[in-house]
Amino acid sequence: MLEIKDLHAGVDGTEIVKGISLSVNKGEVHAIMGPNGSGKSTLAKILSGHPAYEATSGEIIFDGKNLLEMDAEERSLAGVFMGFQYPVEVPGVNNAEFLRMAHNARRVKAGEEEVDPLDFDELLSEKMKMLGMEKKYKERNLNDGFSGGEKKKNEILQMAILEPKLSLLDETDSGLDIDALRIVSEGVNKLRSENNALILITHYQRLLDYIKPDFVHVLSQGKIVKSGDKALAIELESQGYDWVTTAD
Amino acid sequence: MSETIVESTEETAFLDLHKKFVEENKSSSALSAIHESALSRFEMLGFPHSKHEMYTYVNTKKLAATTFAVSNPSAKIDLIEKHIYSGCENSCLVFVNGVLDRSLSKLKDIESSVKISSLEEKSDTDTLLESVENENDVFACLTNAFCSDVTVVEVPDKGQVAVPIQALFVSTGNTSLPEMHSPRLLWKVGKLAEVKVIEKFVGMQEGYFTNMVEDWRVAEGAGVVLTQVQSDPFGAWNFHKTRVHIKRNARFHSANASSGSVLVHNHFEVRLEEEGAEVILNGVSVLKGKEQVHNFIRIHHEAPQCISHQHFKNVINDEGRSSFDGTVIVNQGAQLTSANQLINNLMLSDDCHADNKPNLMIFADDVKCAHGATIGQIDEDQLFYLQTRGLSKKFAKELLTRSFAESIVQTIQFSEVVKELSNTLLKKLEVENV
Numbered sequence: 001m002l003e004i005k006d007l008h009a010g011v012d013g014t015e016i017v018k019g020i021s022l023s024v025n026k027g028e029v030h031a032i033m034g035p036n037g038s039g040k041s042t043l044a045k046i047l048s049g050h051p052a053y054e055a056t057s058g059e060i061i062f063d064g065k066n067l068l069e070m071d072a073e074e075r076s077l078a079g080v081f082m083g084f085q086y087p088v089e090v091p092g093v094n095n096a097e098f099l100r101m102a103h104n105a106r107r108v109k110a111g112e113e114e115v116d117p118l119d120f121d122e123l124l125s126e127k128m129k130m131l132g133m134e135k136k137y138k139e140r141n142l143n144d145g146f147s148g149g150e151k152k153k154n155e156i157l158q159m160a161i162l163e164p165k166l167s168l169l170d171e172t173d174s175g176l177d178i179d180a181l182r183i184v185s186e187g188v189n190k191l192r193s194e195n196n197a198l199i200l201i202t203h204y205q206r207l208l209d210y211i212k213p214d215f216v217h218v219l220s221q222g223k224i225v226k227s228g229d230k231a232l233a234i235e236l237e238s239q240g241y242d243w244v245t246t247a248d
Numbered sequence: 249m250s251e252t253i254v255e256s257t258e259e260t261a262f263l264d265l266h267k268k269f270v271e272e273n274k275s276s277s278a279l280s281a282i283h284e285s286a287l288s289r290f291e292m293l294g295f296p297h298s299k300h301e302m303y304t305y306v307n308t309k310k311l312a313a314t315t316f317a318v319s320n321p322s323a324k325i326d327l328i329e330k331h332i333y334s335g336c337e338n339s340c341l342v343f344v345n346g347v348l349d350r351s352l353s354k355l356k357d358i359e360s361s362v363k364i365s366s367l368e369e370k371s372d373t374d375t376l377l378e379s380v381e382n383e384n385d386v387f388a389c390l391t392n393a394f395c396s397d398v399t400v401v402e403v404p405d406k407g408q409v410a411v412p413i414q415a416l417f418v419s420t421g422n423t424s425l426p427e428m429h430s431p432r433l434l435w436k437v438g439k440l441a442e443v444k445v446i447e448k449f450v451g452m453q454e455g456y457f458t459n460m461v462e463d464w465r466v467a468e469g470a471g472v473v474l475t476q477v478q479s480d481p482f483g484a485w486n487f488h489k490t491r492v493h494i495k496r497n498a499r500f501h502s503a504n505a506s507s508g509s510v511l512v513h514n515h516f517e518v519r520l521e522e523e524g525a526e527v528i529l530n531g532v533s534v535l536k537g538k539e540q541v542h543n544f545i546r547i548h549h550e551a552p553q554c555i556s557h558q559h560f561k562n563v564i565n566d567e568g569r570s571s572f573d574g575t576v577i578v579n580q581g582a583q584l585t586s587a588n589q590l591i592n593n594l595m596l597s598d599d600c601h602a603d604n605k606p607n608l609m610i611f612a613d614d615v616k617c618a619h620g621a622t623i624g625q626i627d628e629d630q631l632f633y634l635q636t637r638g639l640s641k642k643f644a645k646e647l648l649t650r651s652f653a654e655s656i657v658q659t660i661q662f663s664e665v666v667k668e669l670s671n672t673l674l675k676k677l678e679v680e681n682v
Contacts, residue, residue: 048636051628076638088633092651098637101647105638141651158637 001026001197002166007058009046015056016042018222024166027194031208031233032201034219035241040201041085043219044170047199048082049075062166076102077109081164083155085171090142095154096124098142099161106162127160131187148175149184156187167191168199173207185210205237220245258295258312263287265428266393269318273396276366278373285380286392293386302385305571305603306513306542311485316428316457318394319345323420328352331450333664336414341399343417346429346458348399357411362443363402372400372434379463379491385515388489391461395432405438405467412444412662417460421453421484433462437470437498444473446662454483464492466500468522474502475660479672480509482539489515494554496522503660504531507673508539508568516545520554520582531560532656534676535568535600545574549582549612558589561656563649563677564600571603572621580611589619594626594652649677 002024009017017039024030034040045053047060049072060067067075090098103123104114115123121138128137133153143151152172159167169188173181188211192198200211208216208230216232217224218241226232226244236244266287275283295312296303325344332340332354341364342352348364355364367373380392403409419429437443449458458480466472480486486509494500506512518527533541547556562570576587593602604621626648634644657669 050632071641072632072635073638073640076636082636084633088627088629090630090633090648090651092655093647098634098647101639101643102637105640109638162637 001063003059003061005059005061007043007046007055007060009042009053009055009058011042011053016222017046019058020219020222020224022217022224024197024199026197028215029192029198029200029211029213031213031216032199032219033203033205033216033233033236035245036203038219039222040203040219041170044082044085044168044201047080047168048072076162077106079165081159081162081167083152083159083167083169083172085174087143087151087155089144089146091144093142095140095142096121096138099124099158102158103161124161127157130190131157131160132183133157149177149180152176152180152184153187156184156191160187160191164196166197166199168201170201171203172200173202173204181207182210205233208233218244259291261315262290262390265316265318269394272318275396278367278370279395279398281373282376282380282395282398283393285377286383286389289380289383290386290389290393293384293389295386302515302544302573304605305573306511308511311457311511314426314457317422317425319347319396319427319429320420325349325352325418325420325452328416328418331416331418331448333412333414333446333662333668335662335664336412336446339411340414340416341401343399343415343431345419345427345456346395346417346431346460347397358409358413361403361407361409362413363404365400365402367398367400372398375463375465376434385489387459387487387513388461388515390428391430391432391459391489394428394430394459396430398432398434400434400436402436403438403441403443405441407438407441407443409441409443412446415445415447417447417449417458419451419456419458419480419484421451421455421481423453423455423483426455426457428457428459431458431460433460435462435464435472437464437466437472439467440469441467442471444661446475446477446665448477449480449486451480451484454481457485457487459485459487461489461491464490464500466492466494466498468496468498470495470498472500473661474500475662475665476502476504476514477665477669478504478506478509478512480512482509482537484509485511487513487515489517492516492518492527494518494520494522494525494527497524499526501528502530503656504529505657505660505665505669505673506531506533506541507676508533508535508541510538510540512541514541514543516543516547518545518547518556520547520549520551520556522551523553525551526555528557530558530656530659532562532653532673533570534563534653534673535570536565536676538567538569540569542571543574545572547574547576547587549576549578549585549587552582553584554582554586556587559656560590561592561594561653562602563594563596563653564602565596567597567599567601569601571605573603573605575607575609576617576619578608578610578612578615578617582612583614585612585615585617587615587617591621592652593621593623594649595623596625596649646677650674653677
């Protein structure tokens with residue numbers, strides 16, 4: 001589904017990602033871990049199409065298409081979802097209406113009819129119930145005045161509505177207390193299927209107690225320095241990143 | 249040796265026009281007294297130069313140099329129905345070229361609760377004379393000098409007006425010789441009375457100058473909700489002064505939506521005269537082309553525990569121009585005042601222009617006052633966020649711009665007006681314009 005080949009990328013002329021290769025197939029969950037400054041967030045920004053970040057060489061192929069040639073909206077419509085570490089507040093844009101617009105943008109792309117507000121409300125209520133979200137999220141403006149936990153929940157709600165093929169969750173666990181982490185993780189688990197894939201970008205292992213990865217990759221100084229299974233994450237938690245990053 | 253005073257031609261032209269106006273219109277003695285007083289005030293003040301405090305950001309030179317004809321209130325008007333809001337069909341005052349037209353006005357729903365008259369009571373004349381004598385806005389002086397009628401709307405003590413009253417100002421316009429219209433109103437809201445008013449300005453064609461002054465006297469415990477909708481064609485000037493006196497525990501909530509024209513000037517002068525008085529002034533404008541909207545606001549806190557809130561938003565595109573000059577004056581003794589003032593400008597082009605001058609003058613020591621102004625472009629992070637959810641850049645821009653203006657439109661209490669503005673004012677923000 002996703003093939004990253006020797007990707008080099010950075011921001012403002014500074015190279016941060018220095019040759020990453022990664023292949024993600026349908027139904028898989030990959031965790032990308034690493035210390036601060038290892039390039040995790042740059043990788044996420046590049047994958048989501050942030051205009052300030054530039055890929056200098058290498059390739060990203062998603063479903064046979066060159067992802068780097070697509071802008072952010074095309075990537076979204078093609079089925080890539082980015083769950084942000086710091087979701088932006090958009091005052092004045094109603095959350096439910098925004099979700100309907102995003103949902104309809106995808107339907108129009110797929111040649112389907114737009115959903116009217118009443119029908120969408122049913123769909124939205126169902127997804128919110130699944131994620132244990134209160135009704136007030138519909139009335140409020142997009143992330144406006146939301147707490148850190150509420151924003152992350154709202155990201156997962158968007159993921160549930162958009163039903164992406166590939167989701168990237170960037171530090172979704174940061175800023176969450178243990179109850180919120182459990183609820184968000186349960187939500188993500190419910191959205192997993194054989195047809196979609198998930199990349200979790202995280203600093204800590206605790207998220208992986210709730211969302212079990214098939215593969216764990218350790219990123220250091222812009223490169224994947226070690227790959228393994230869930231056991232690698234546990235080892236990292238007990239021994240720290242130095243164990244991997246200084247091993248060579 | 250005697251000195252000869254040479255008056256500038258702009259003022260002289262208006263003085264000559266006034267002579268003609270007096271000859272052609274037979275006014276009552278009360279109205280004549282107002283005209284006379286206003287004219288001498290006009291001569292004293294003169295047209296503002298570029299450094300004039302009230303018109304620092306507003307270029308009135310072209311307006312002052314324009315040759316106007318006095319209005320023609322008997323002009324034939326049709327198709328006004330489309331400008332009357334649903335719910336106001338039988339509570340509508342129609343002003344044609346600045347003068348109340350009783351045959352077009354429909355008052356069935358408010359006949360029993362509201363008294364509408366011309367200047368009949370001596371106390372009303374005294375009220376107007378007093379405000380004319382203290383008038384510092386030269387254009388408001390012109391209104392008082394040229395008004396051929398004063399419409400007095402009175403809601404008696406404890407009166408509850410069940411339906412909103414609409415005041416529709418229709419101008420016929422004359423592109424070869426622009427007309428000047430001078431609507432003059434006095435609203436008297438009695439103790440514990442409640443009234444909601446929608447004022448709307450429209451023109452059949454370009455070529456007119458609506459120069460309006462309205463006084464509001466809001467008695468103890470009364471409540472007023474006022475909505476002003478300016479939707480004149482581009483080639484029309486609209487100057488509008490709203491002067492408000494608010495007594496003990498009374499409320500005056502207003503929202504102004506201006507779509508702009510060659511020159512729109514909204515002037516609010518509010519006096520919170522007794523304890524517990526409250527005023528809310530909201531405003532929104534959406535400008536494109538060379539449209540302009542200027543707001544000039546003075547709020548006087550004259551008594552303790554009064555509240556004032558102001559929130560104005562402008563969206564400016566192309567070569568549009570807006571200004572906000574607002575001062576809150578907290579007098580000595582006006583303790584426990586709560587005053588807020590916020591202006592937000594969204595600039596969509598390189599050639600648009602916004603001037604802001606928020607100001608506080610505080611002469612009391614136990615008050616809570618805040619003011620702020622922002623000028624900015626569309627937030628790139630918000631734009632990117634919406635794009636990552638599959639919305640096109642154009643659509644996302646429109647959504648962000650619209651939501652910026654909409655937050656003020658949503659404060660308007662009449663759903664019919666909100667609906668209309670969504671299709672007119674906010675429509676100006678659609679994709680091709682962003």
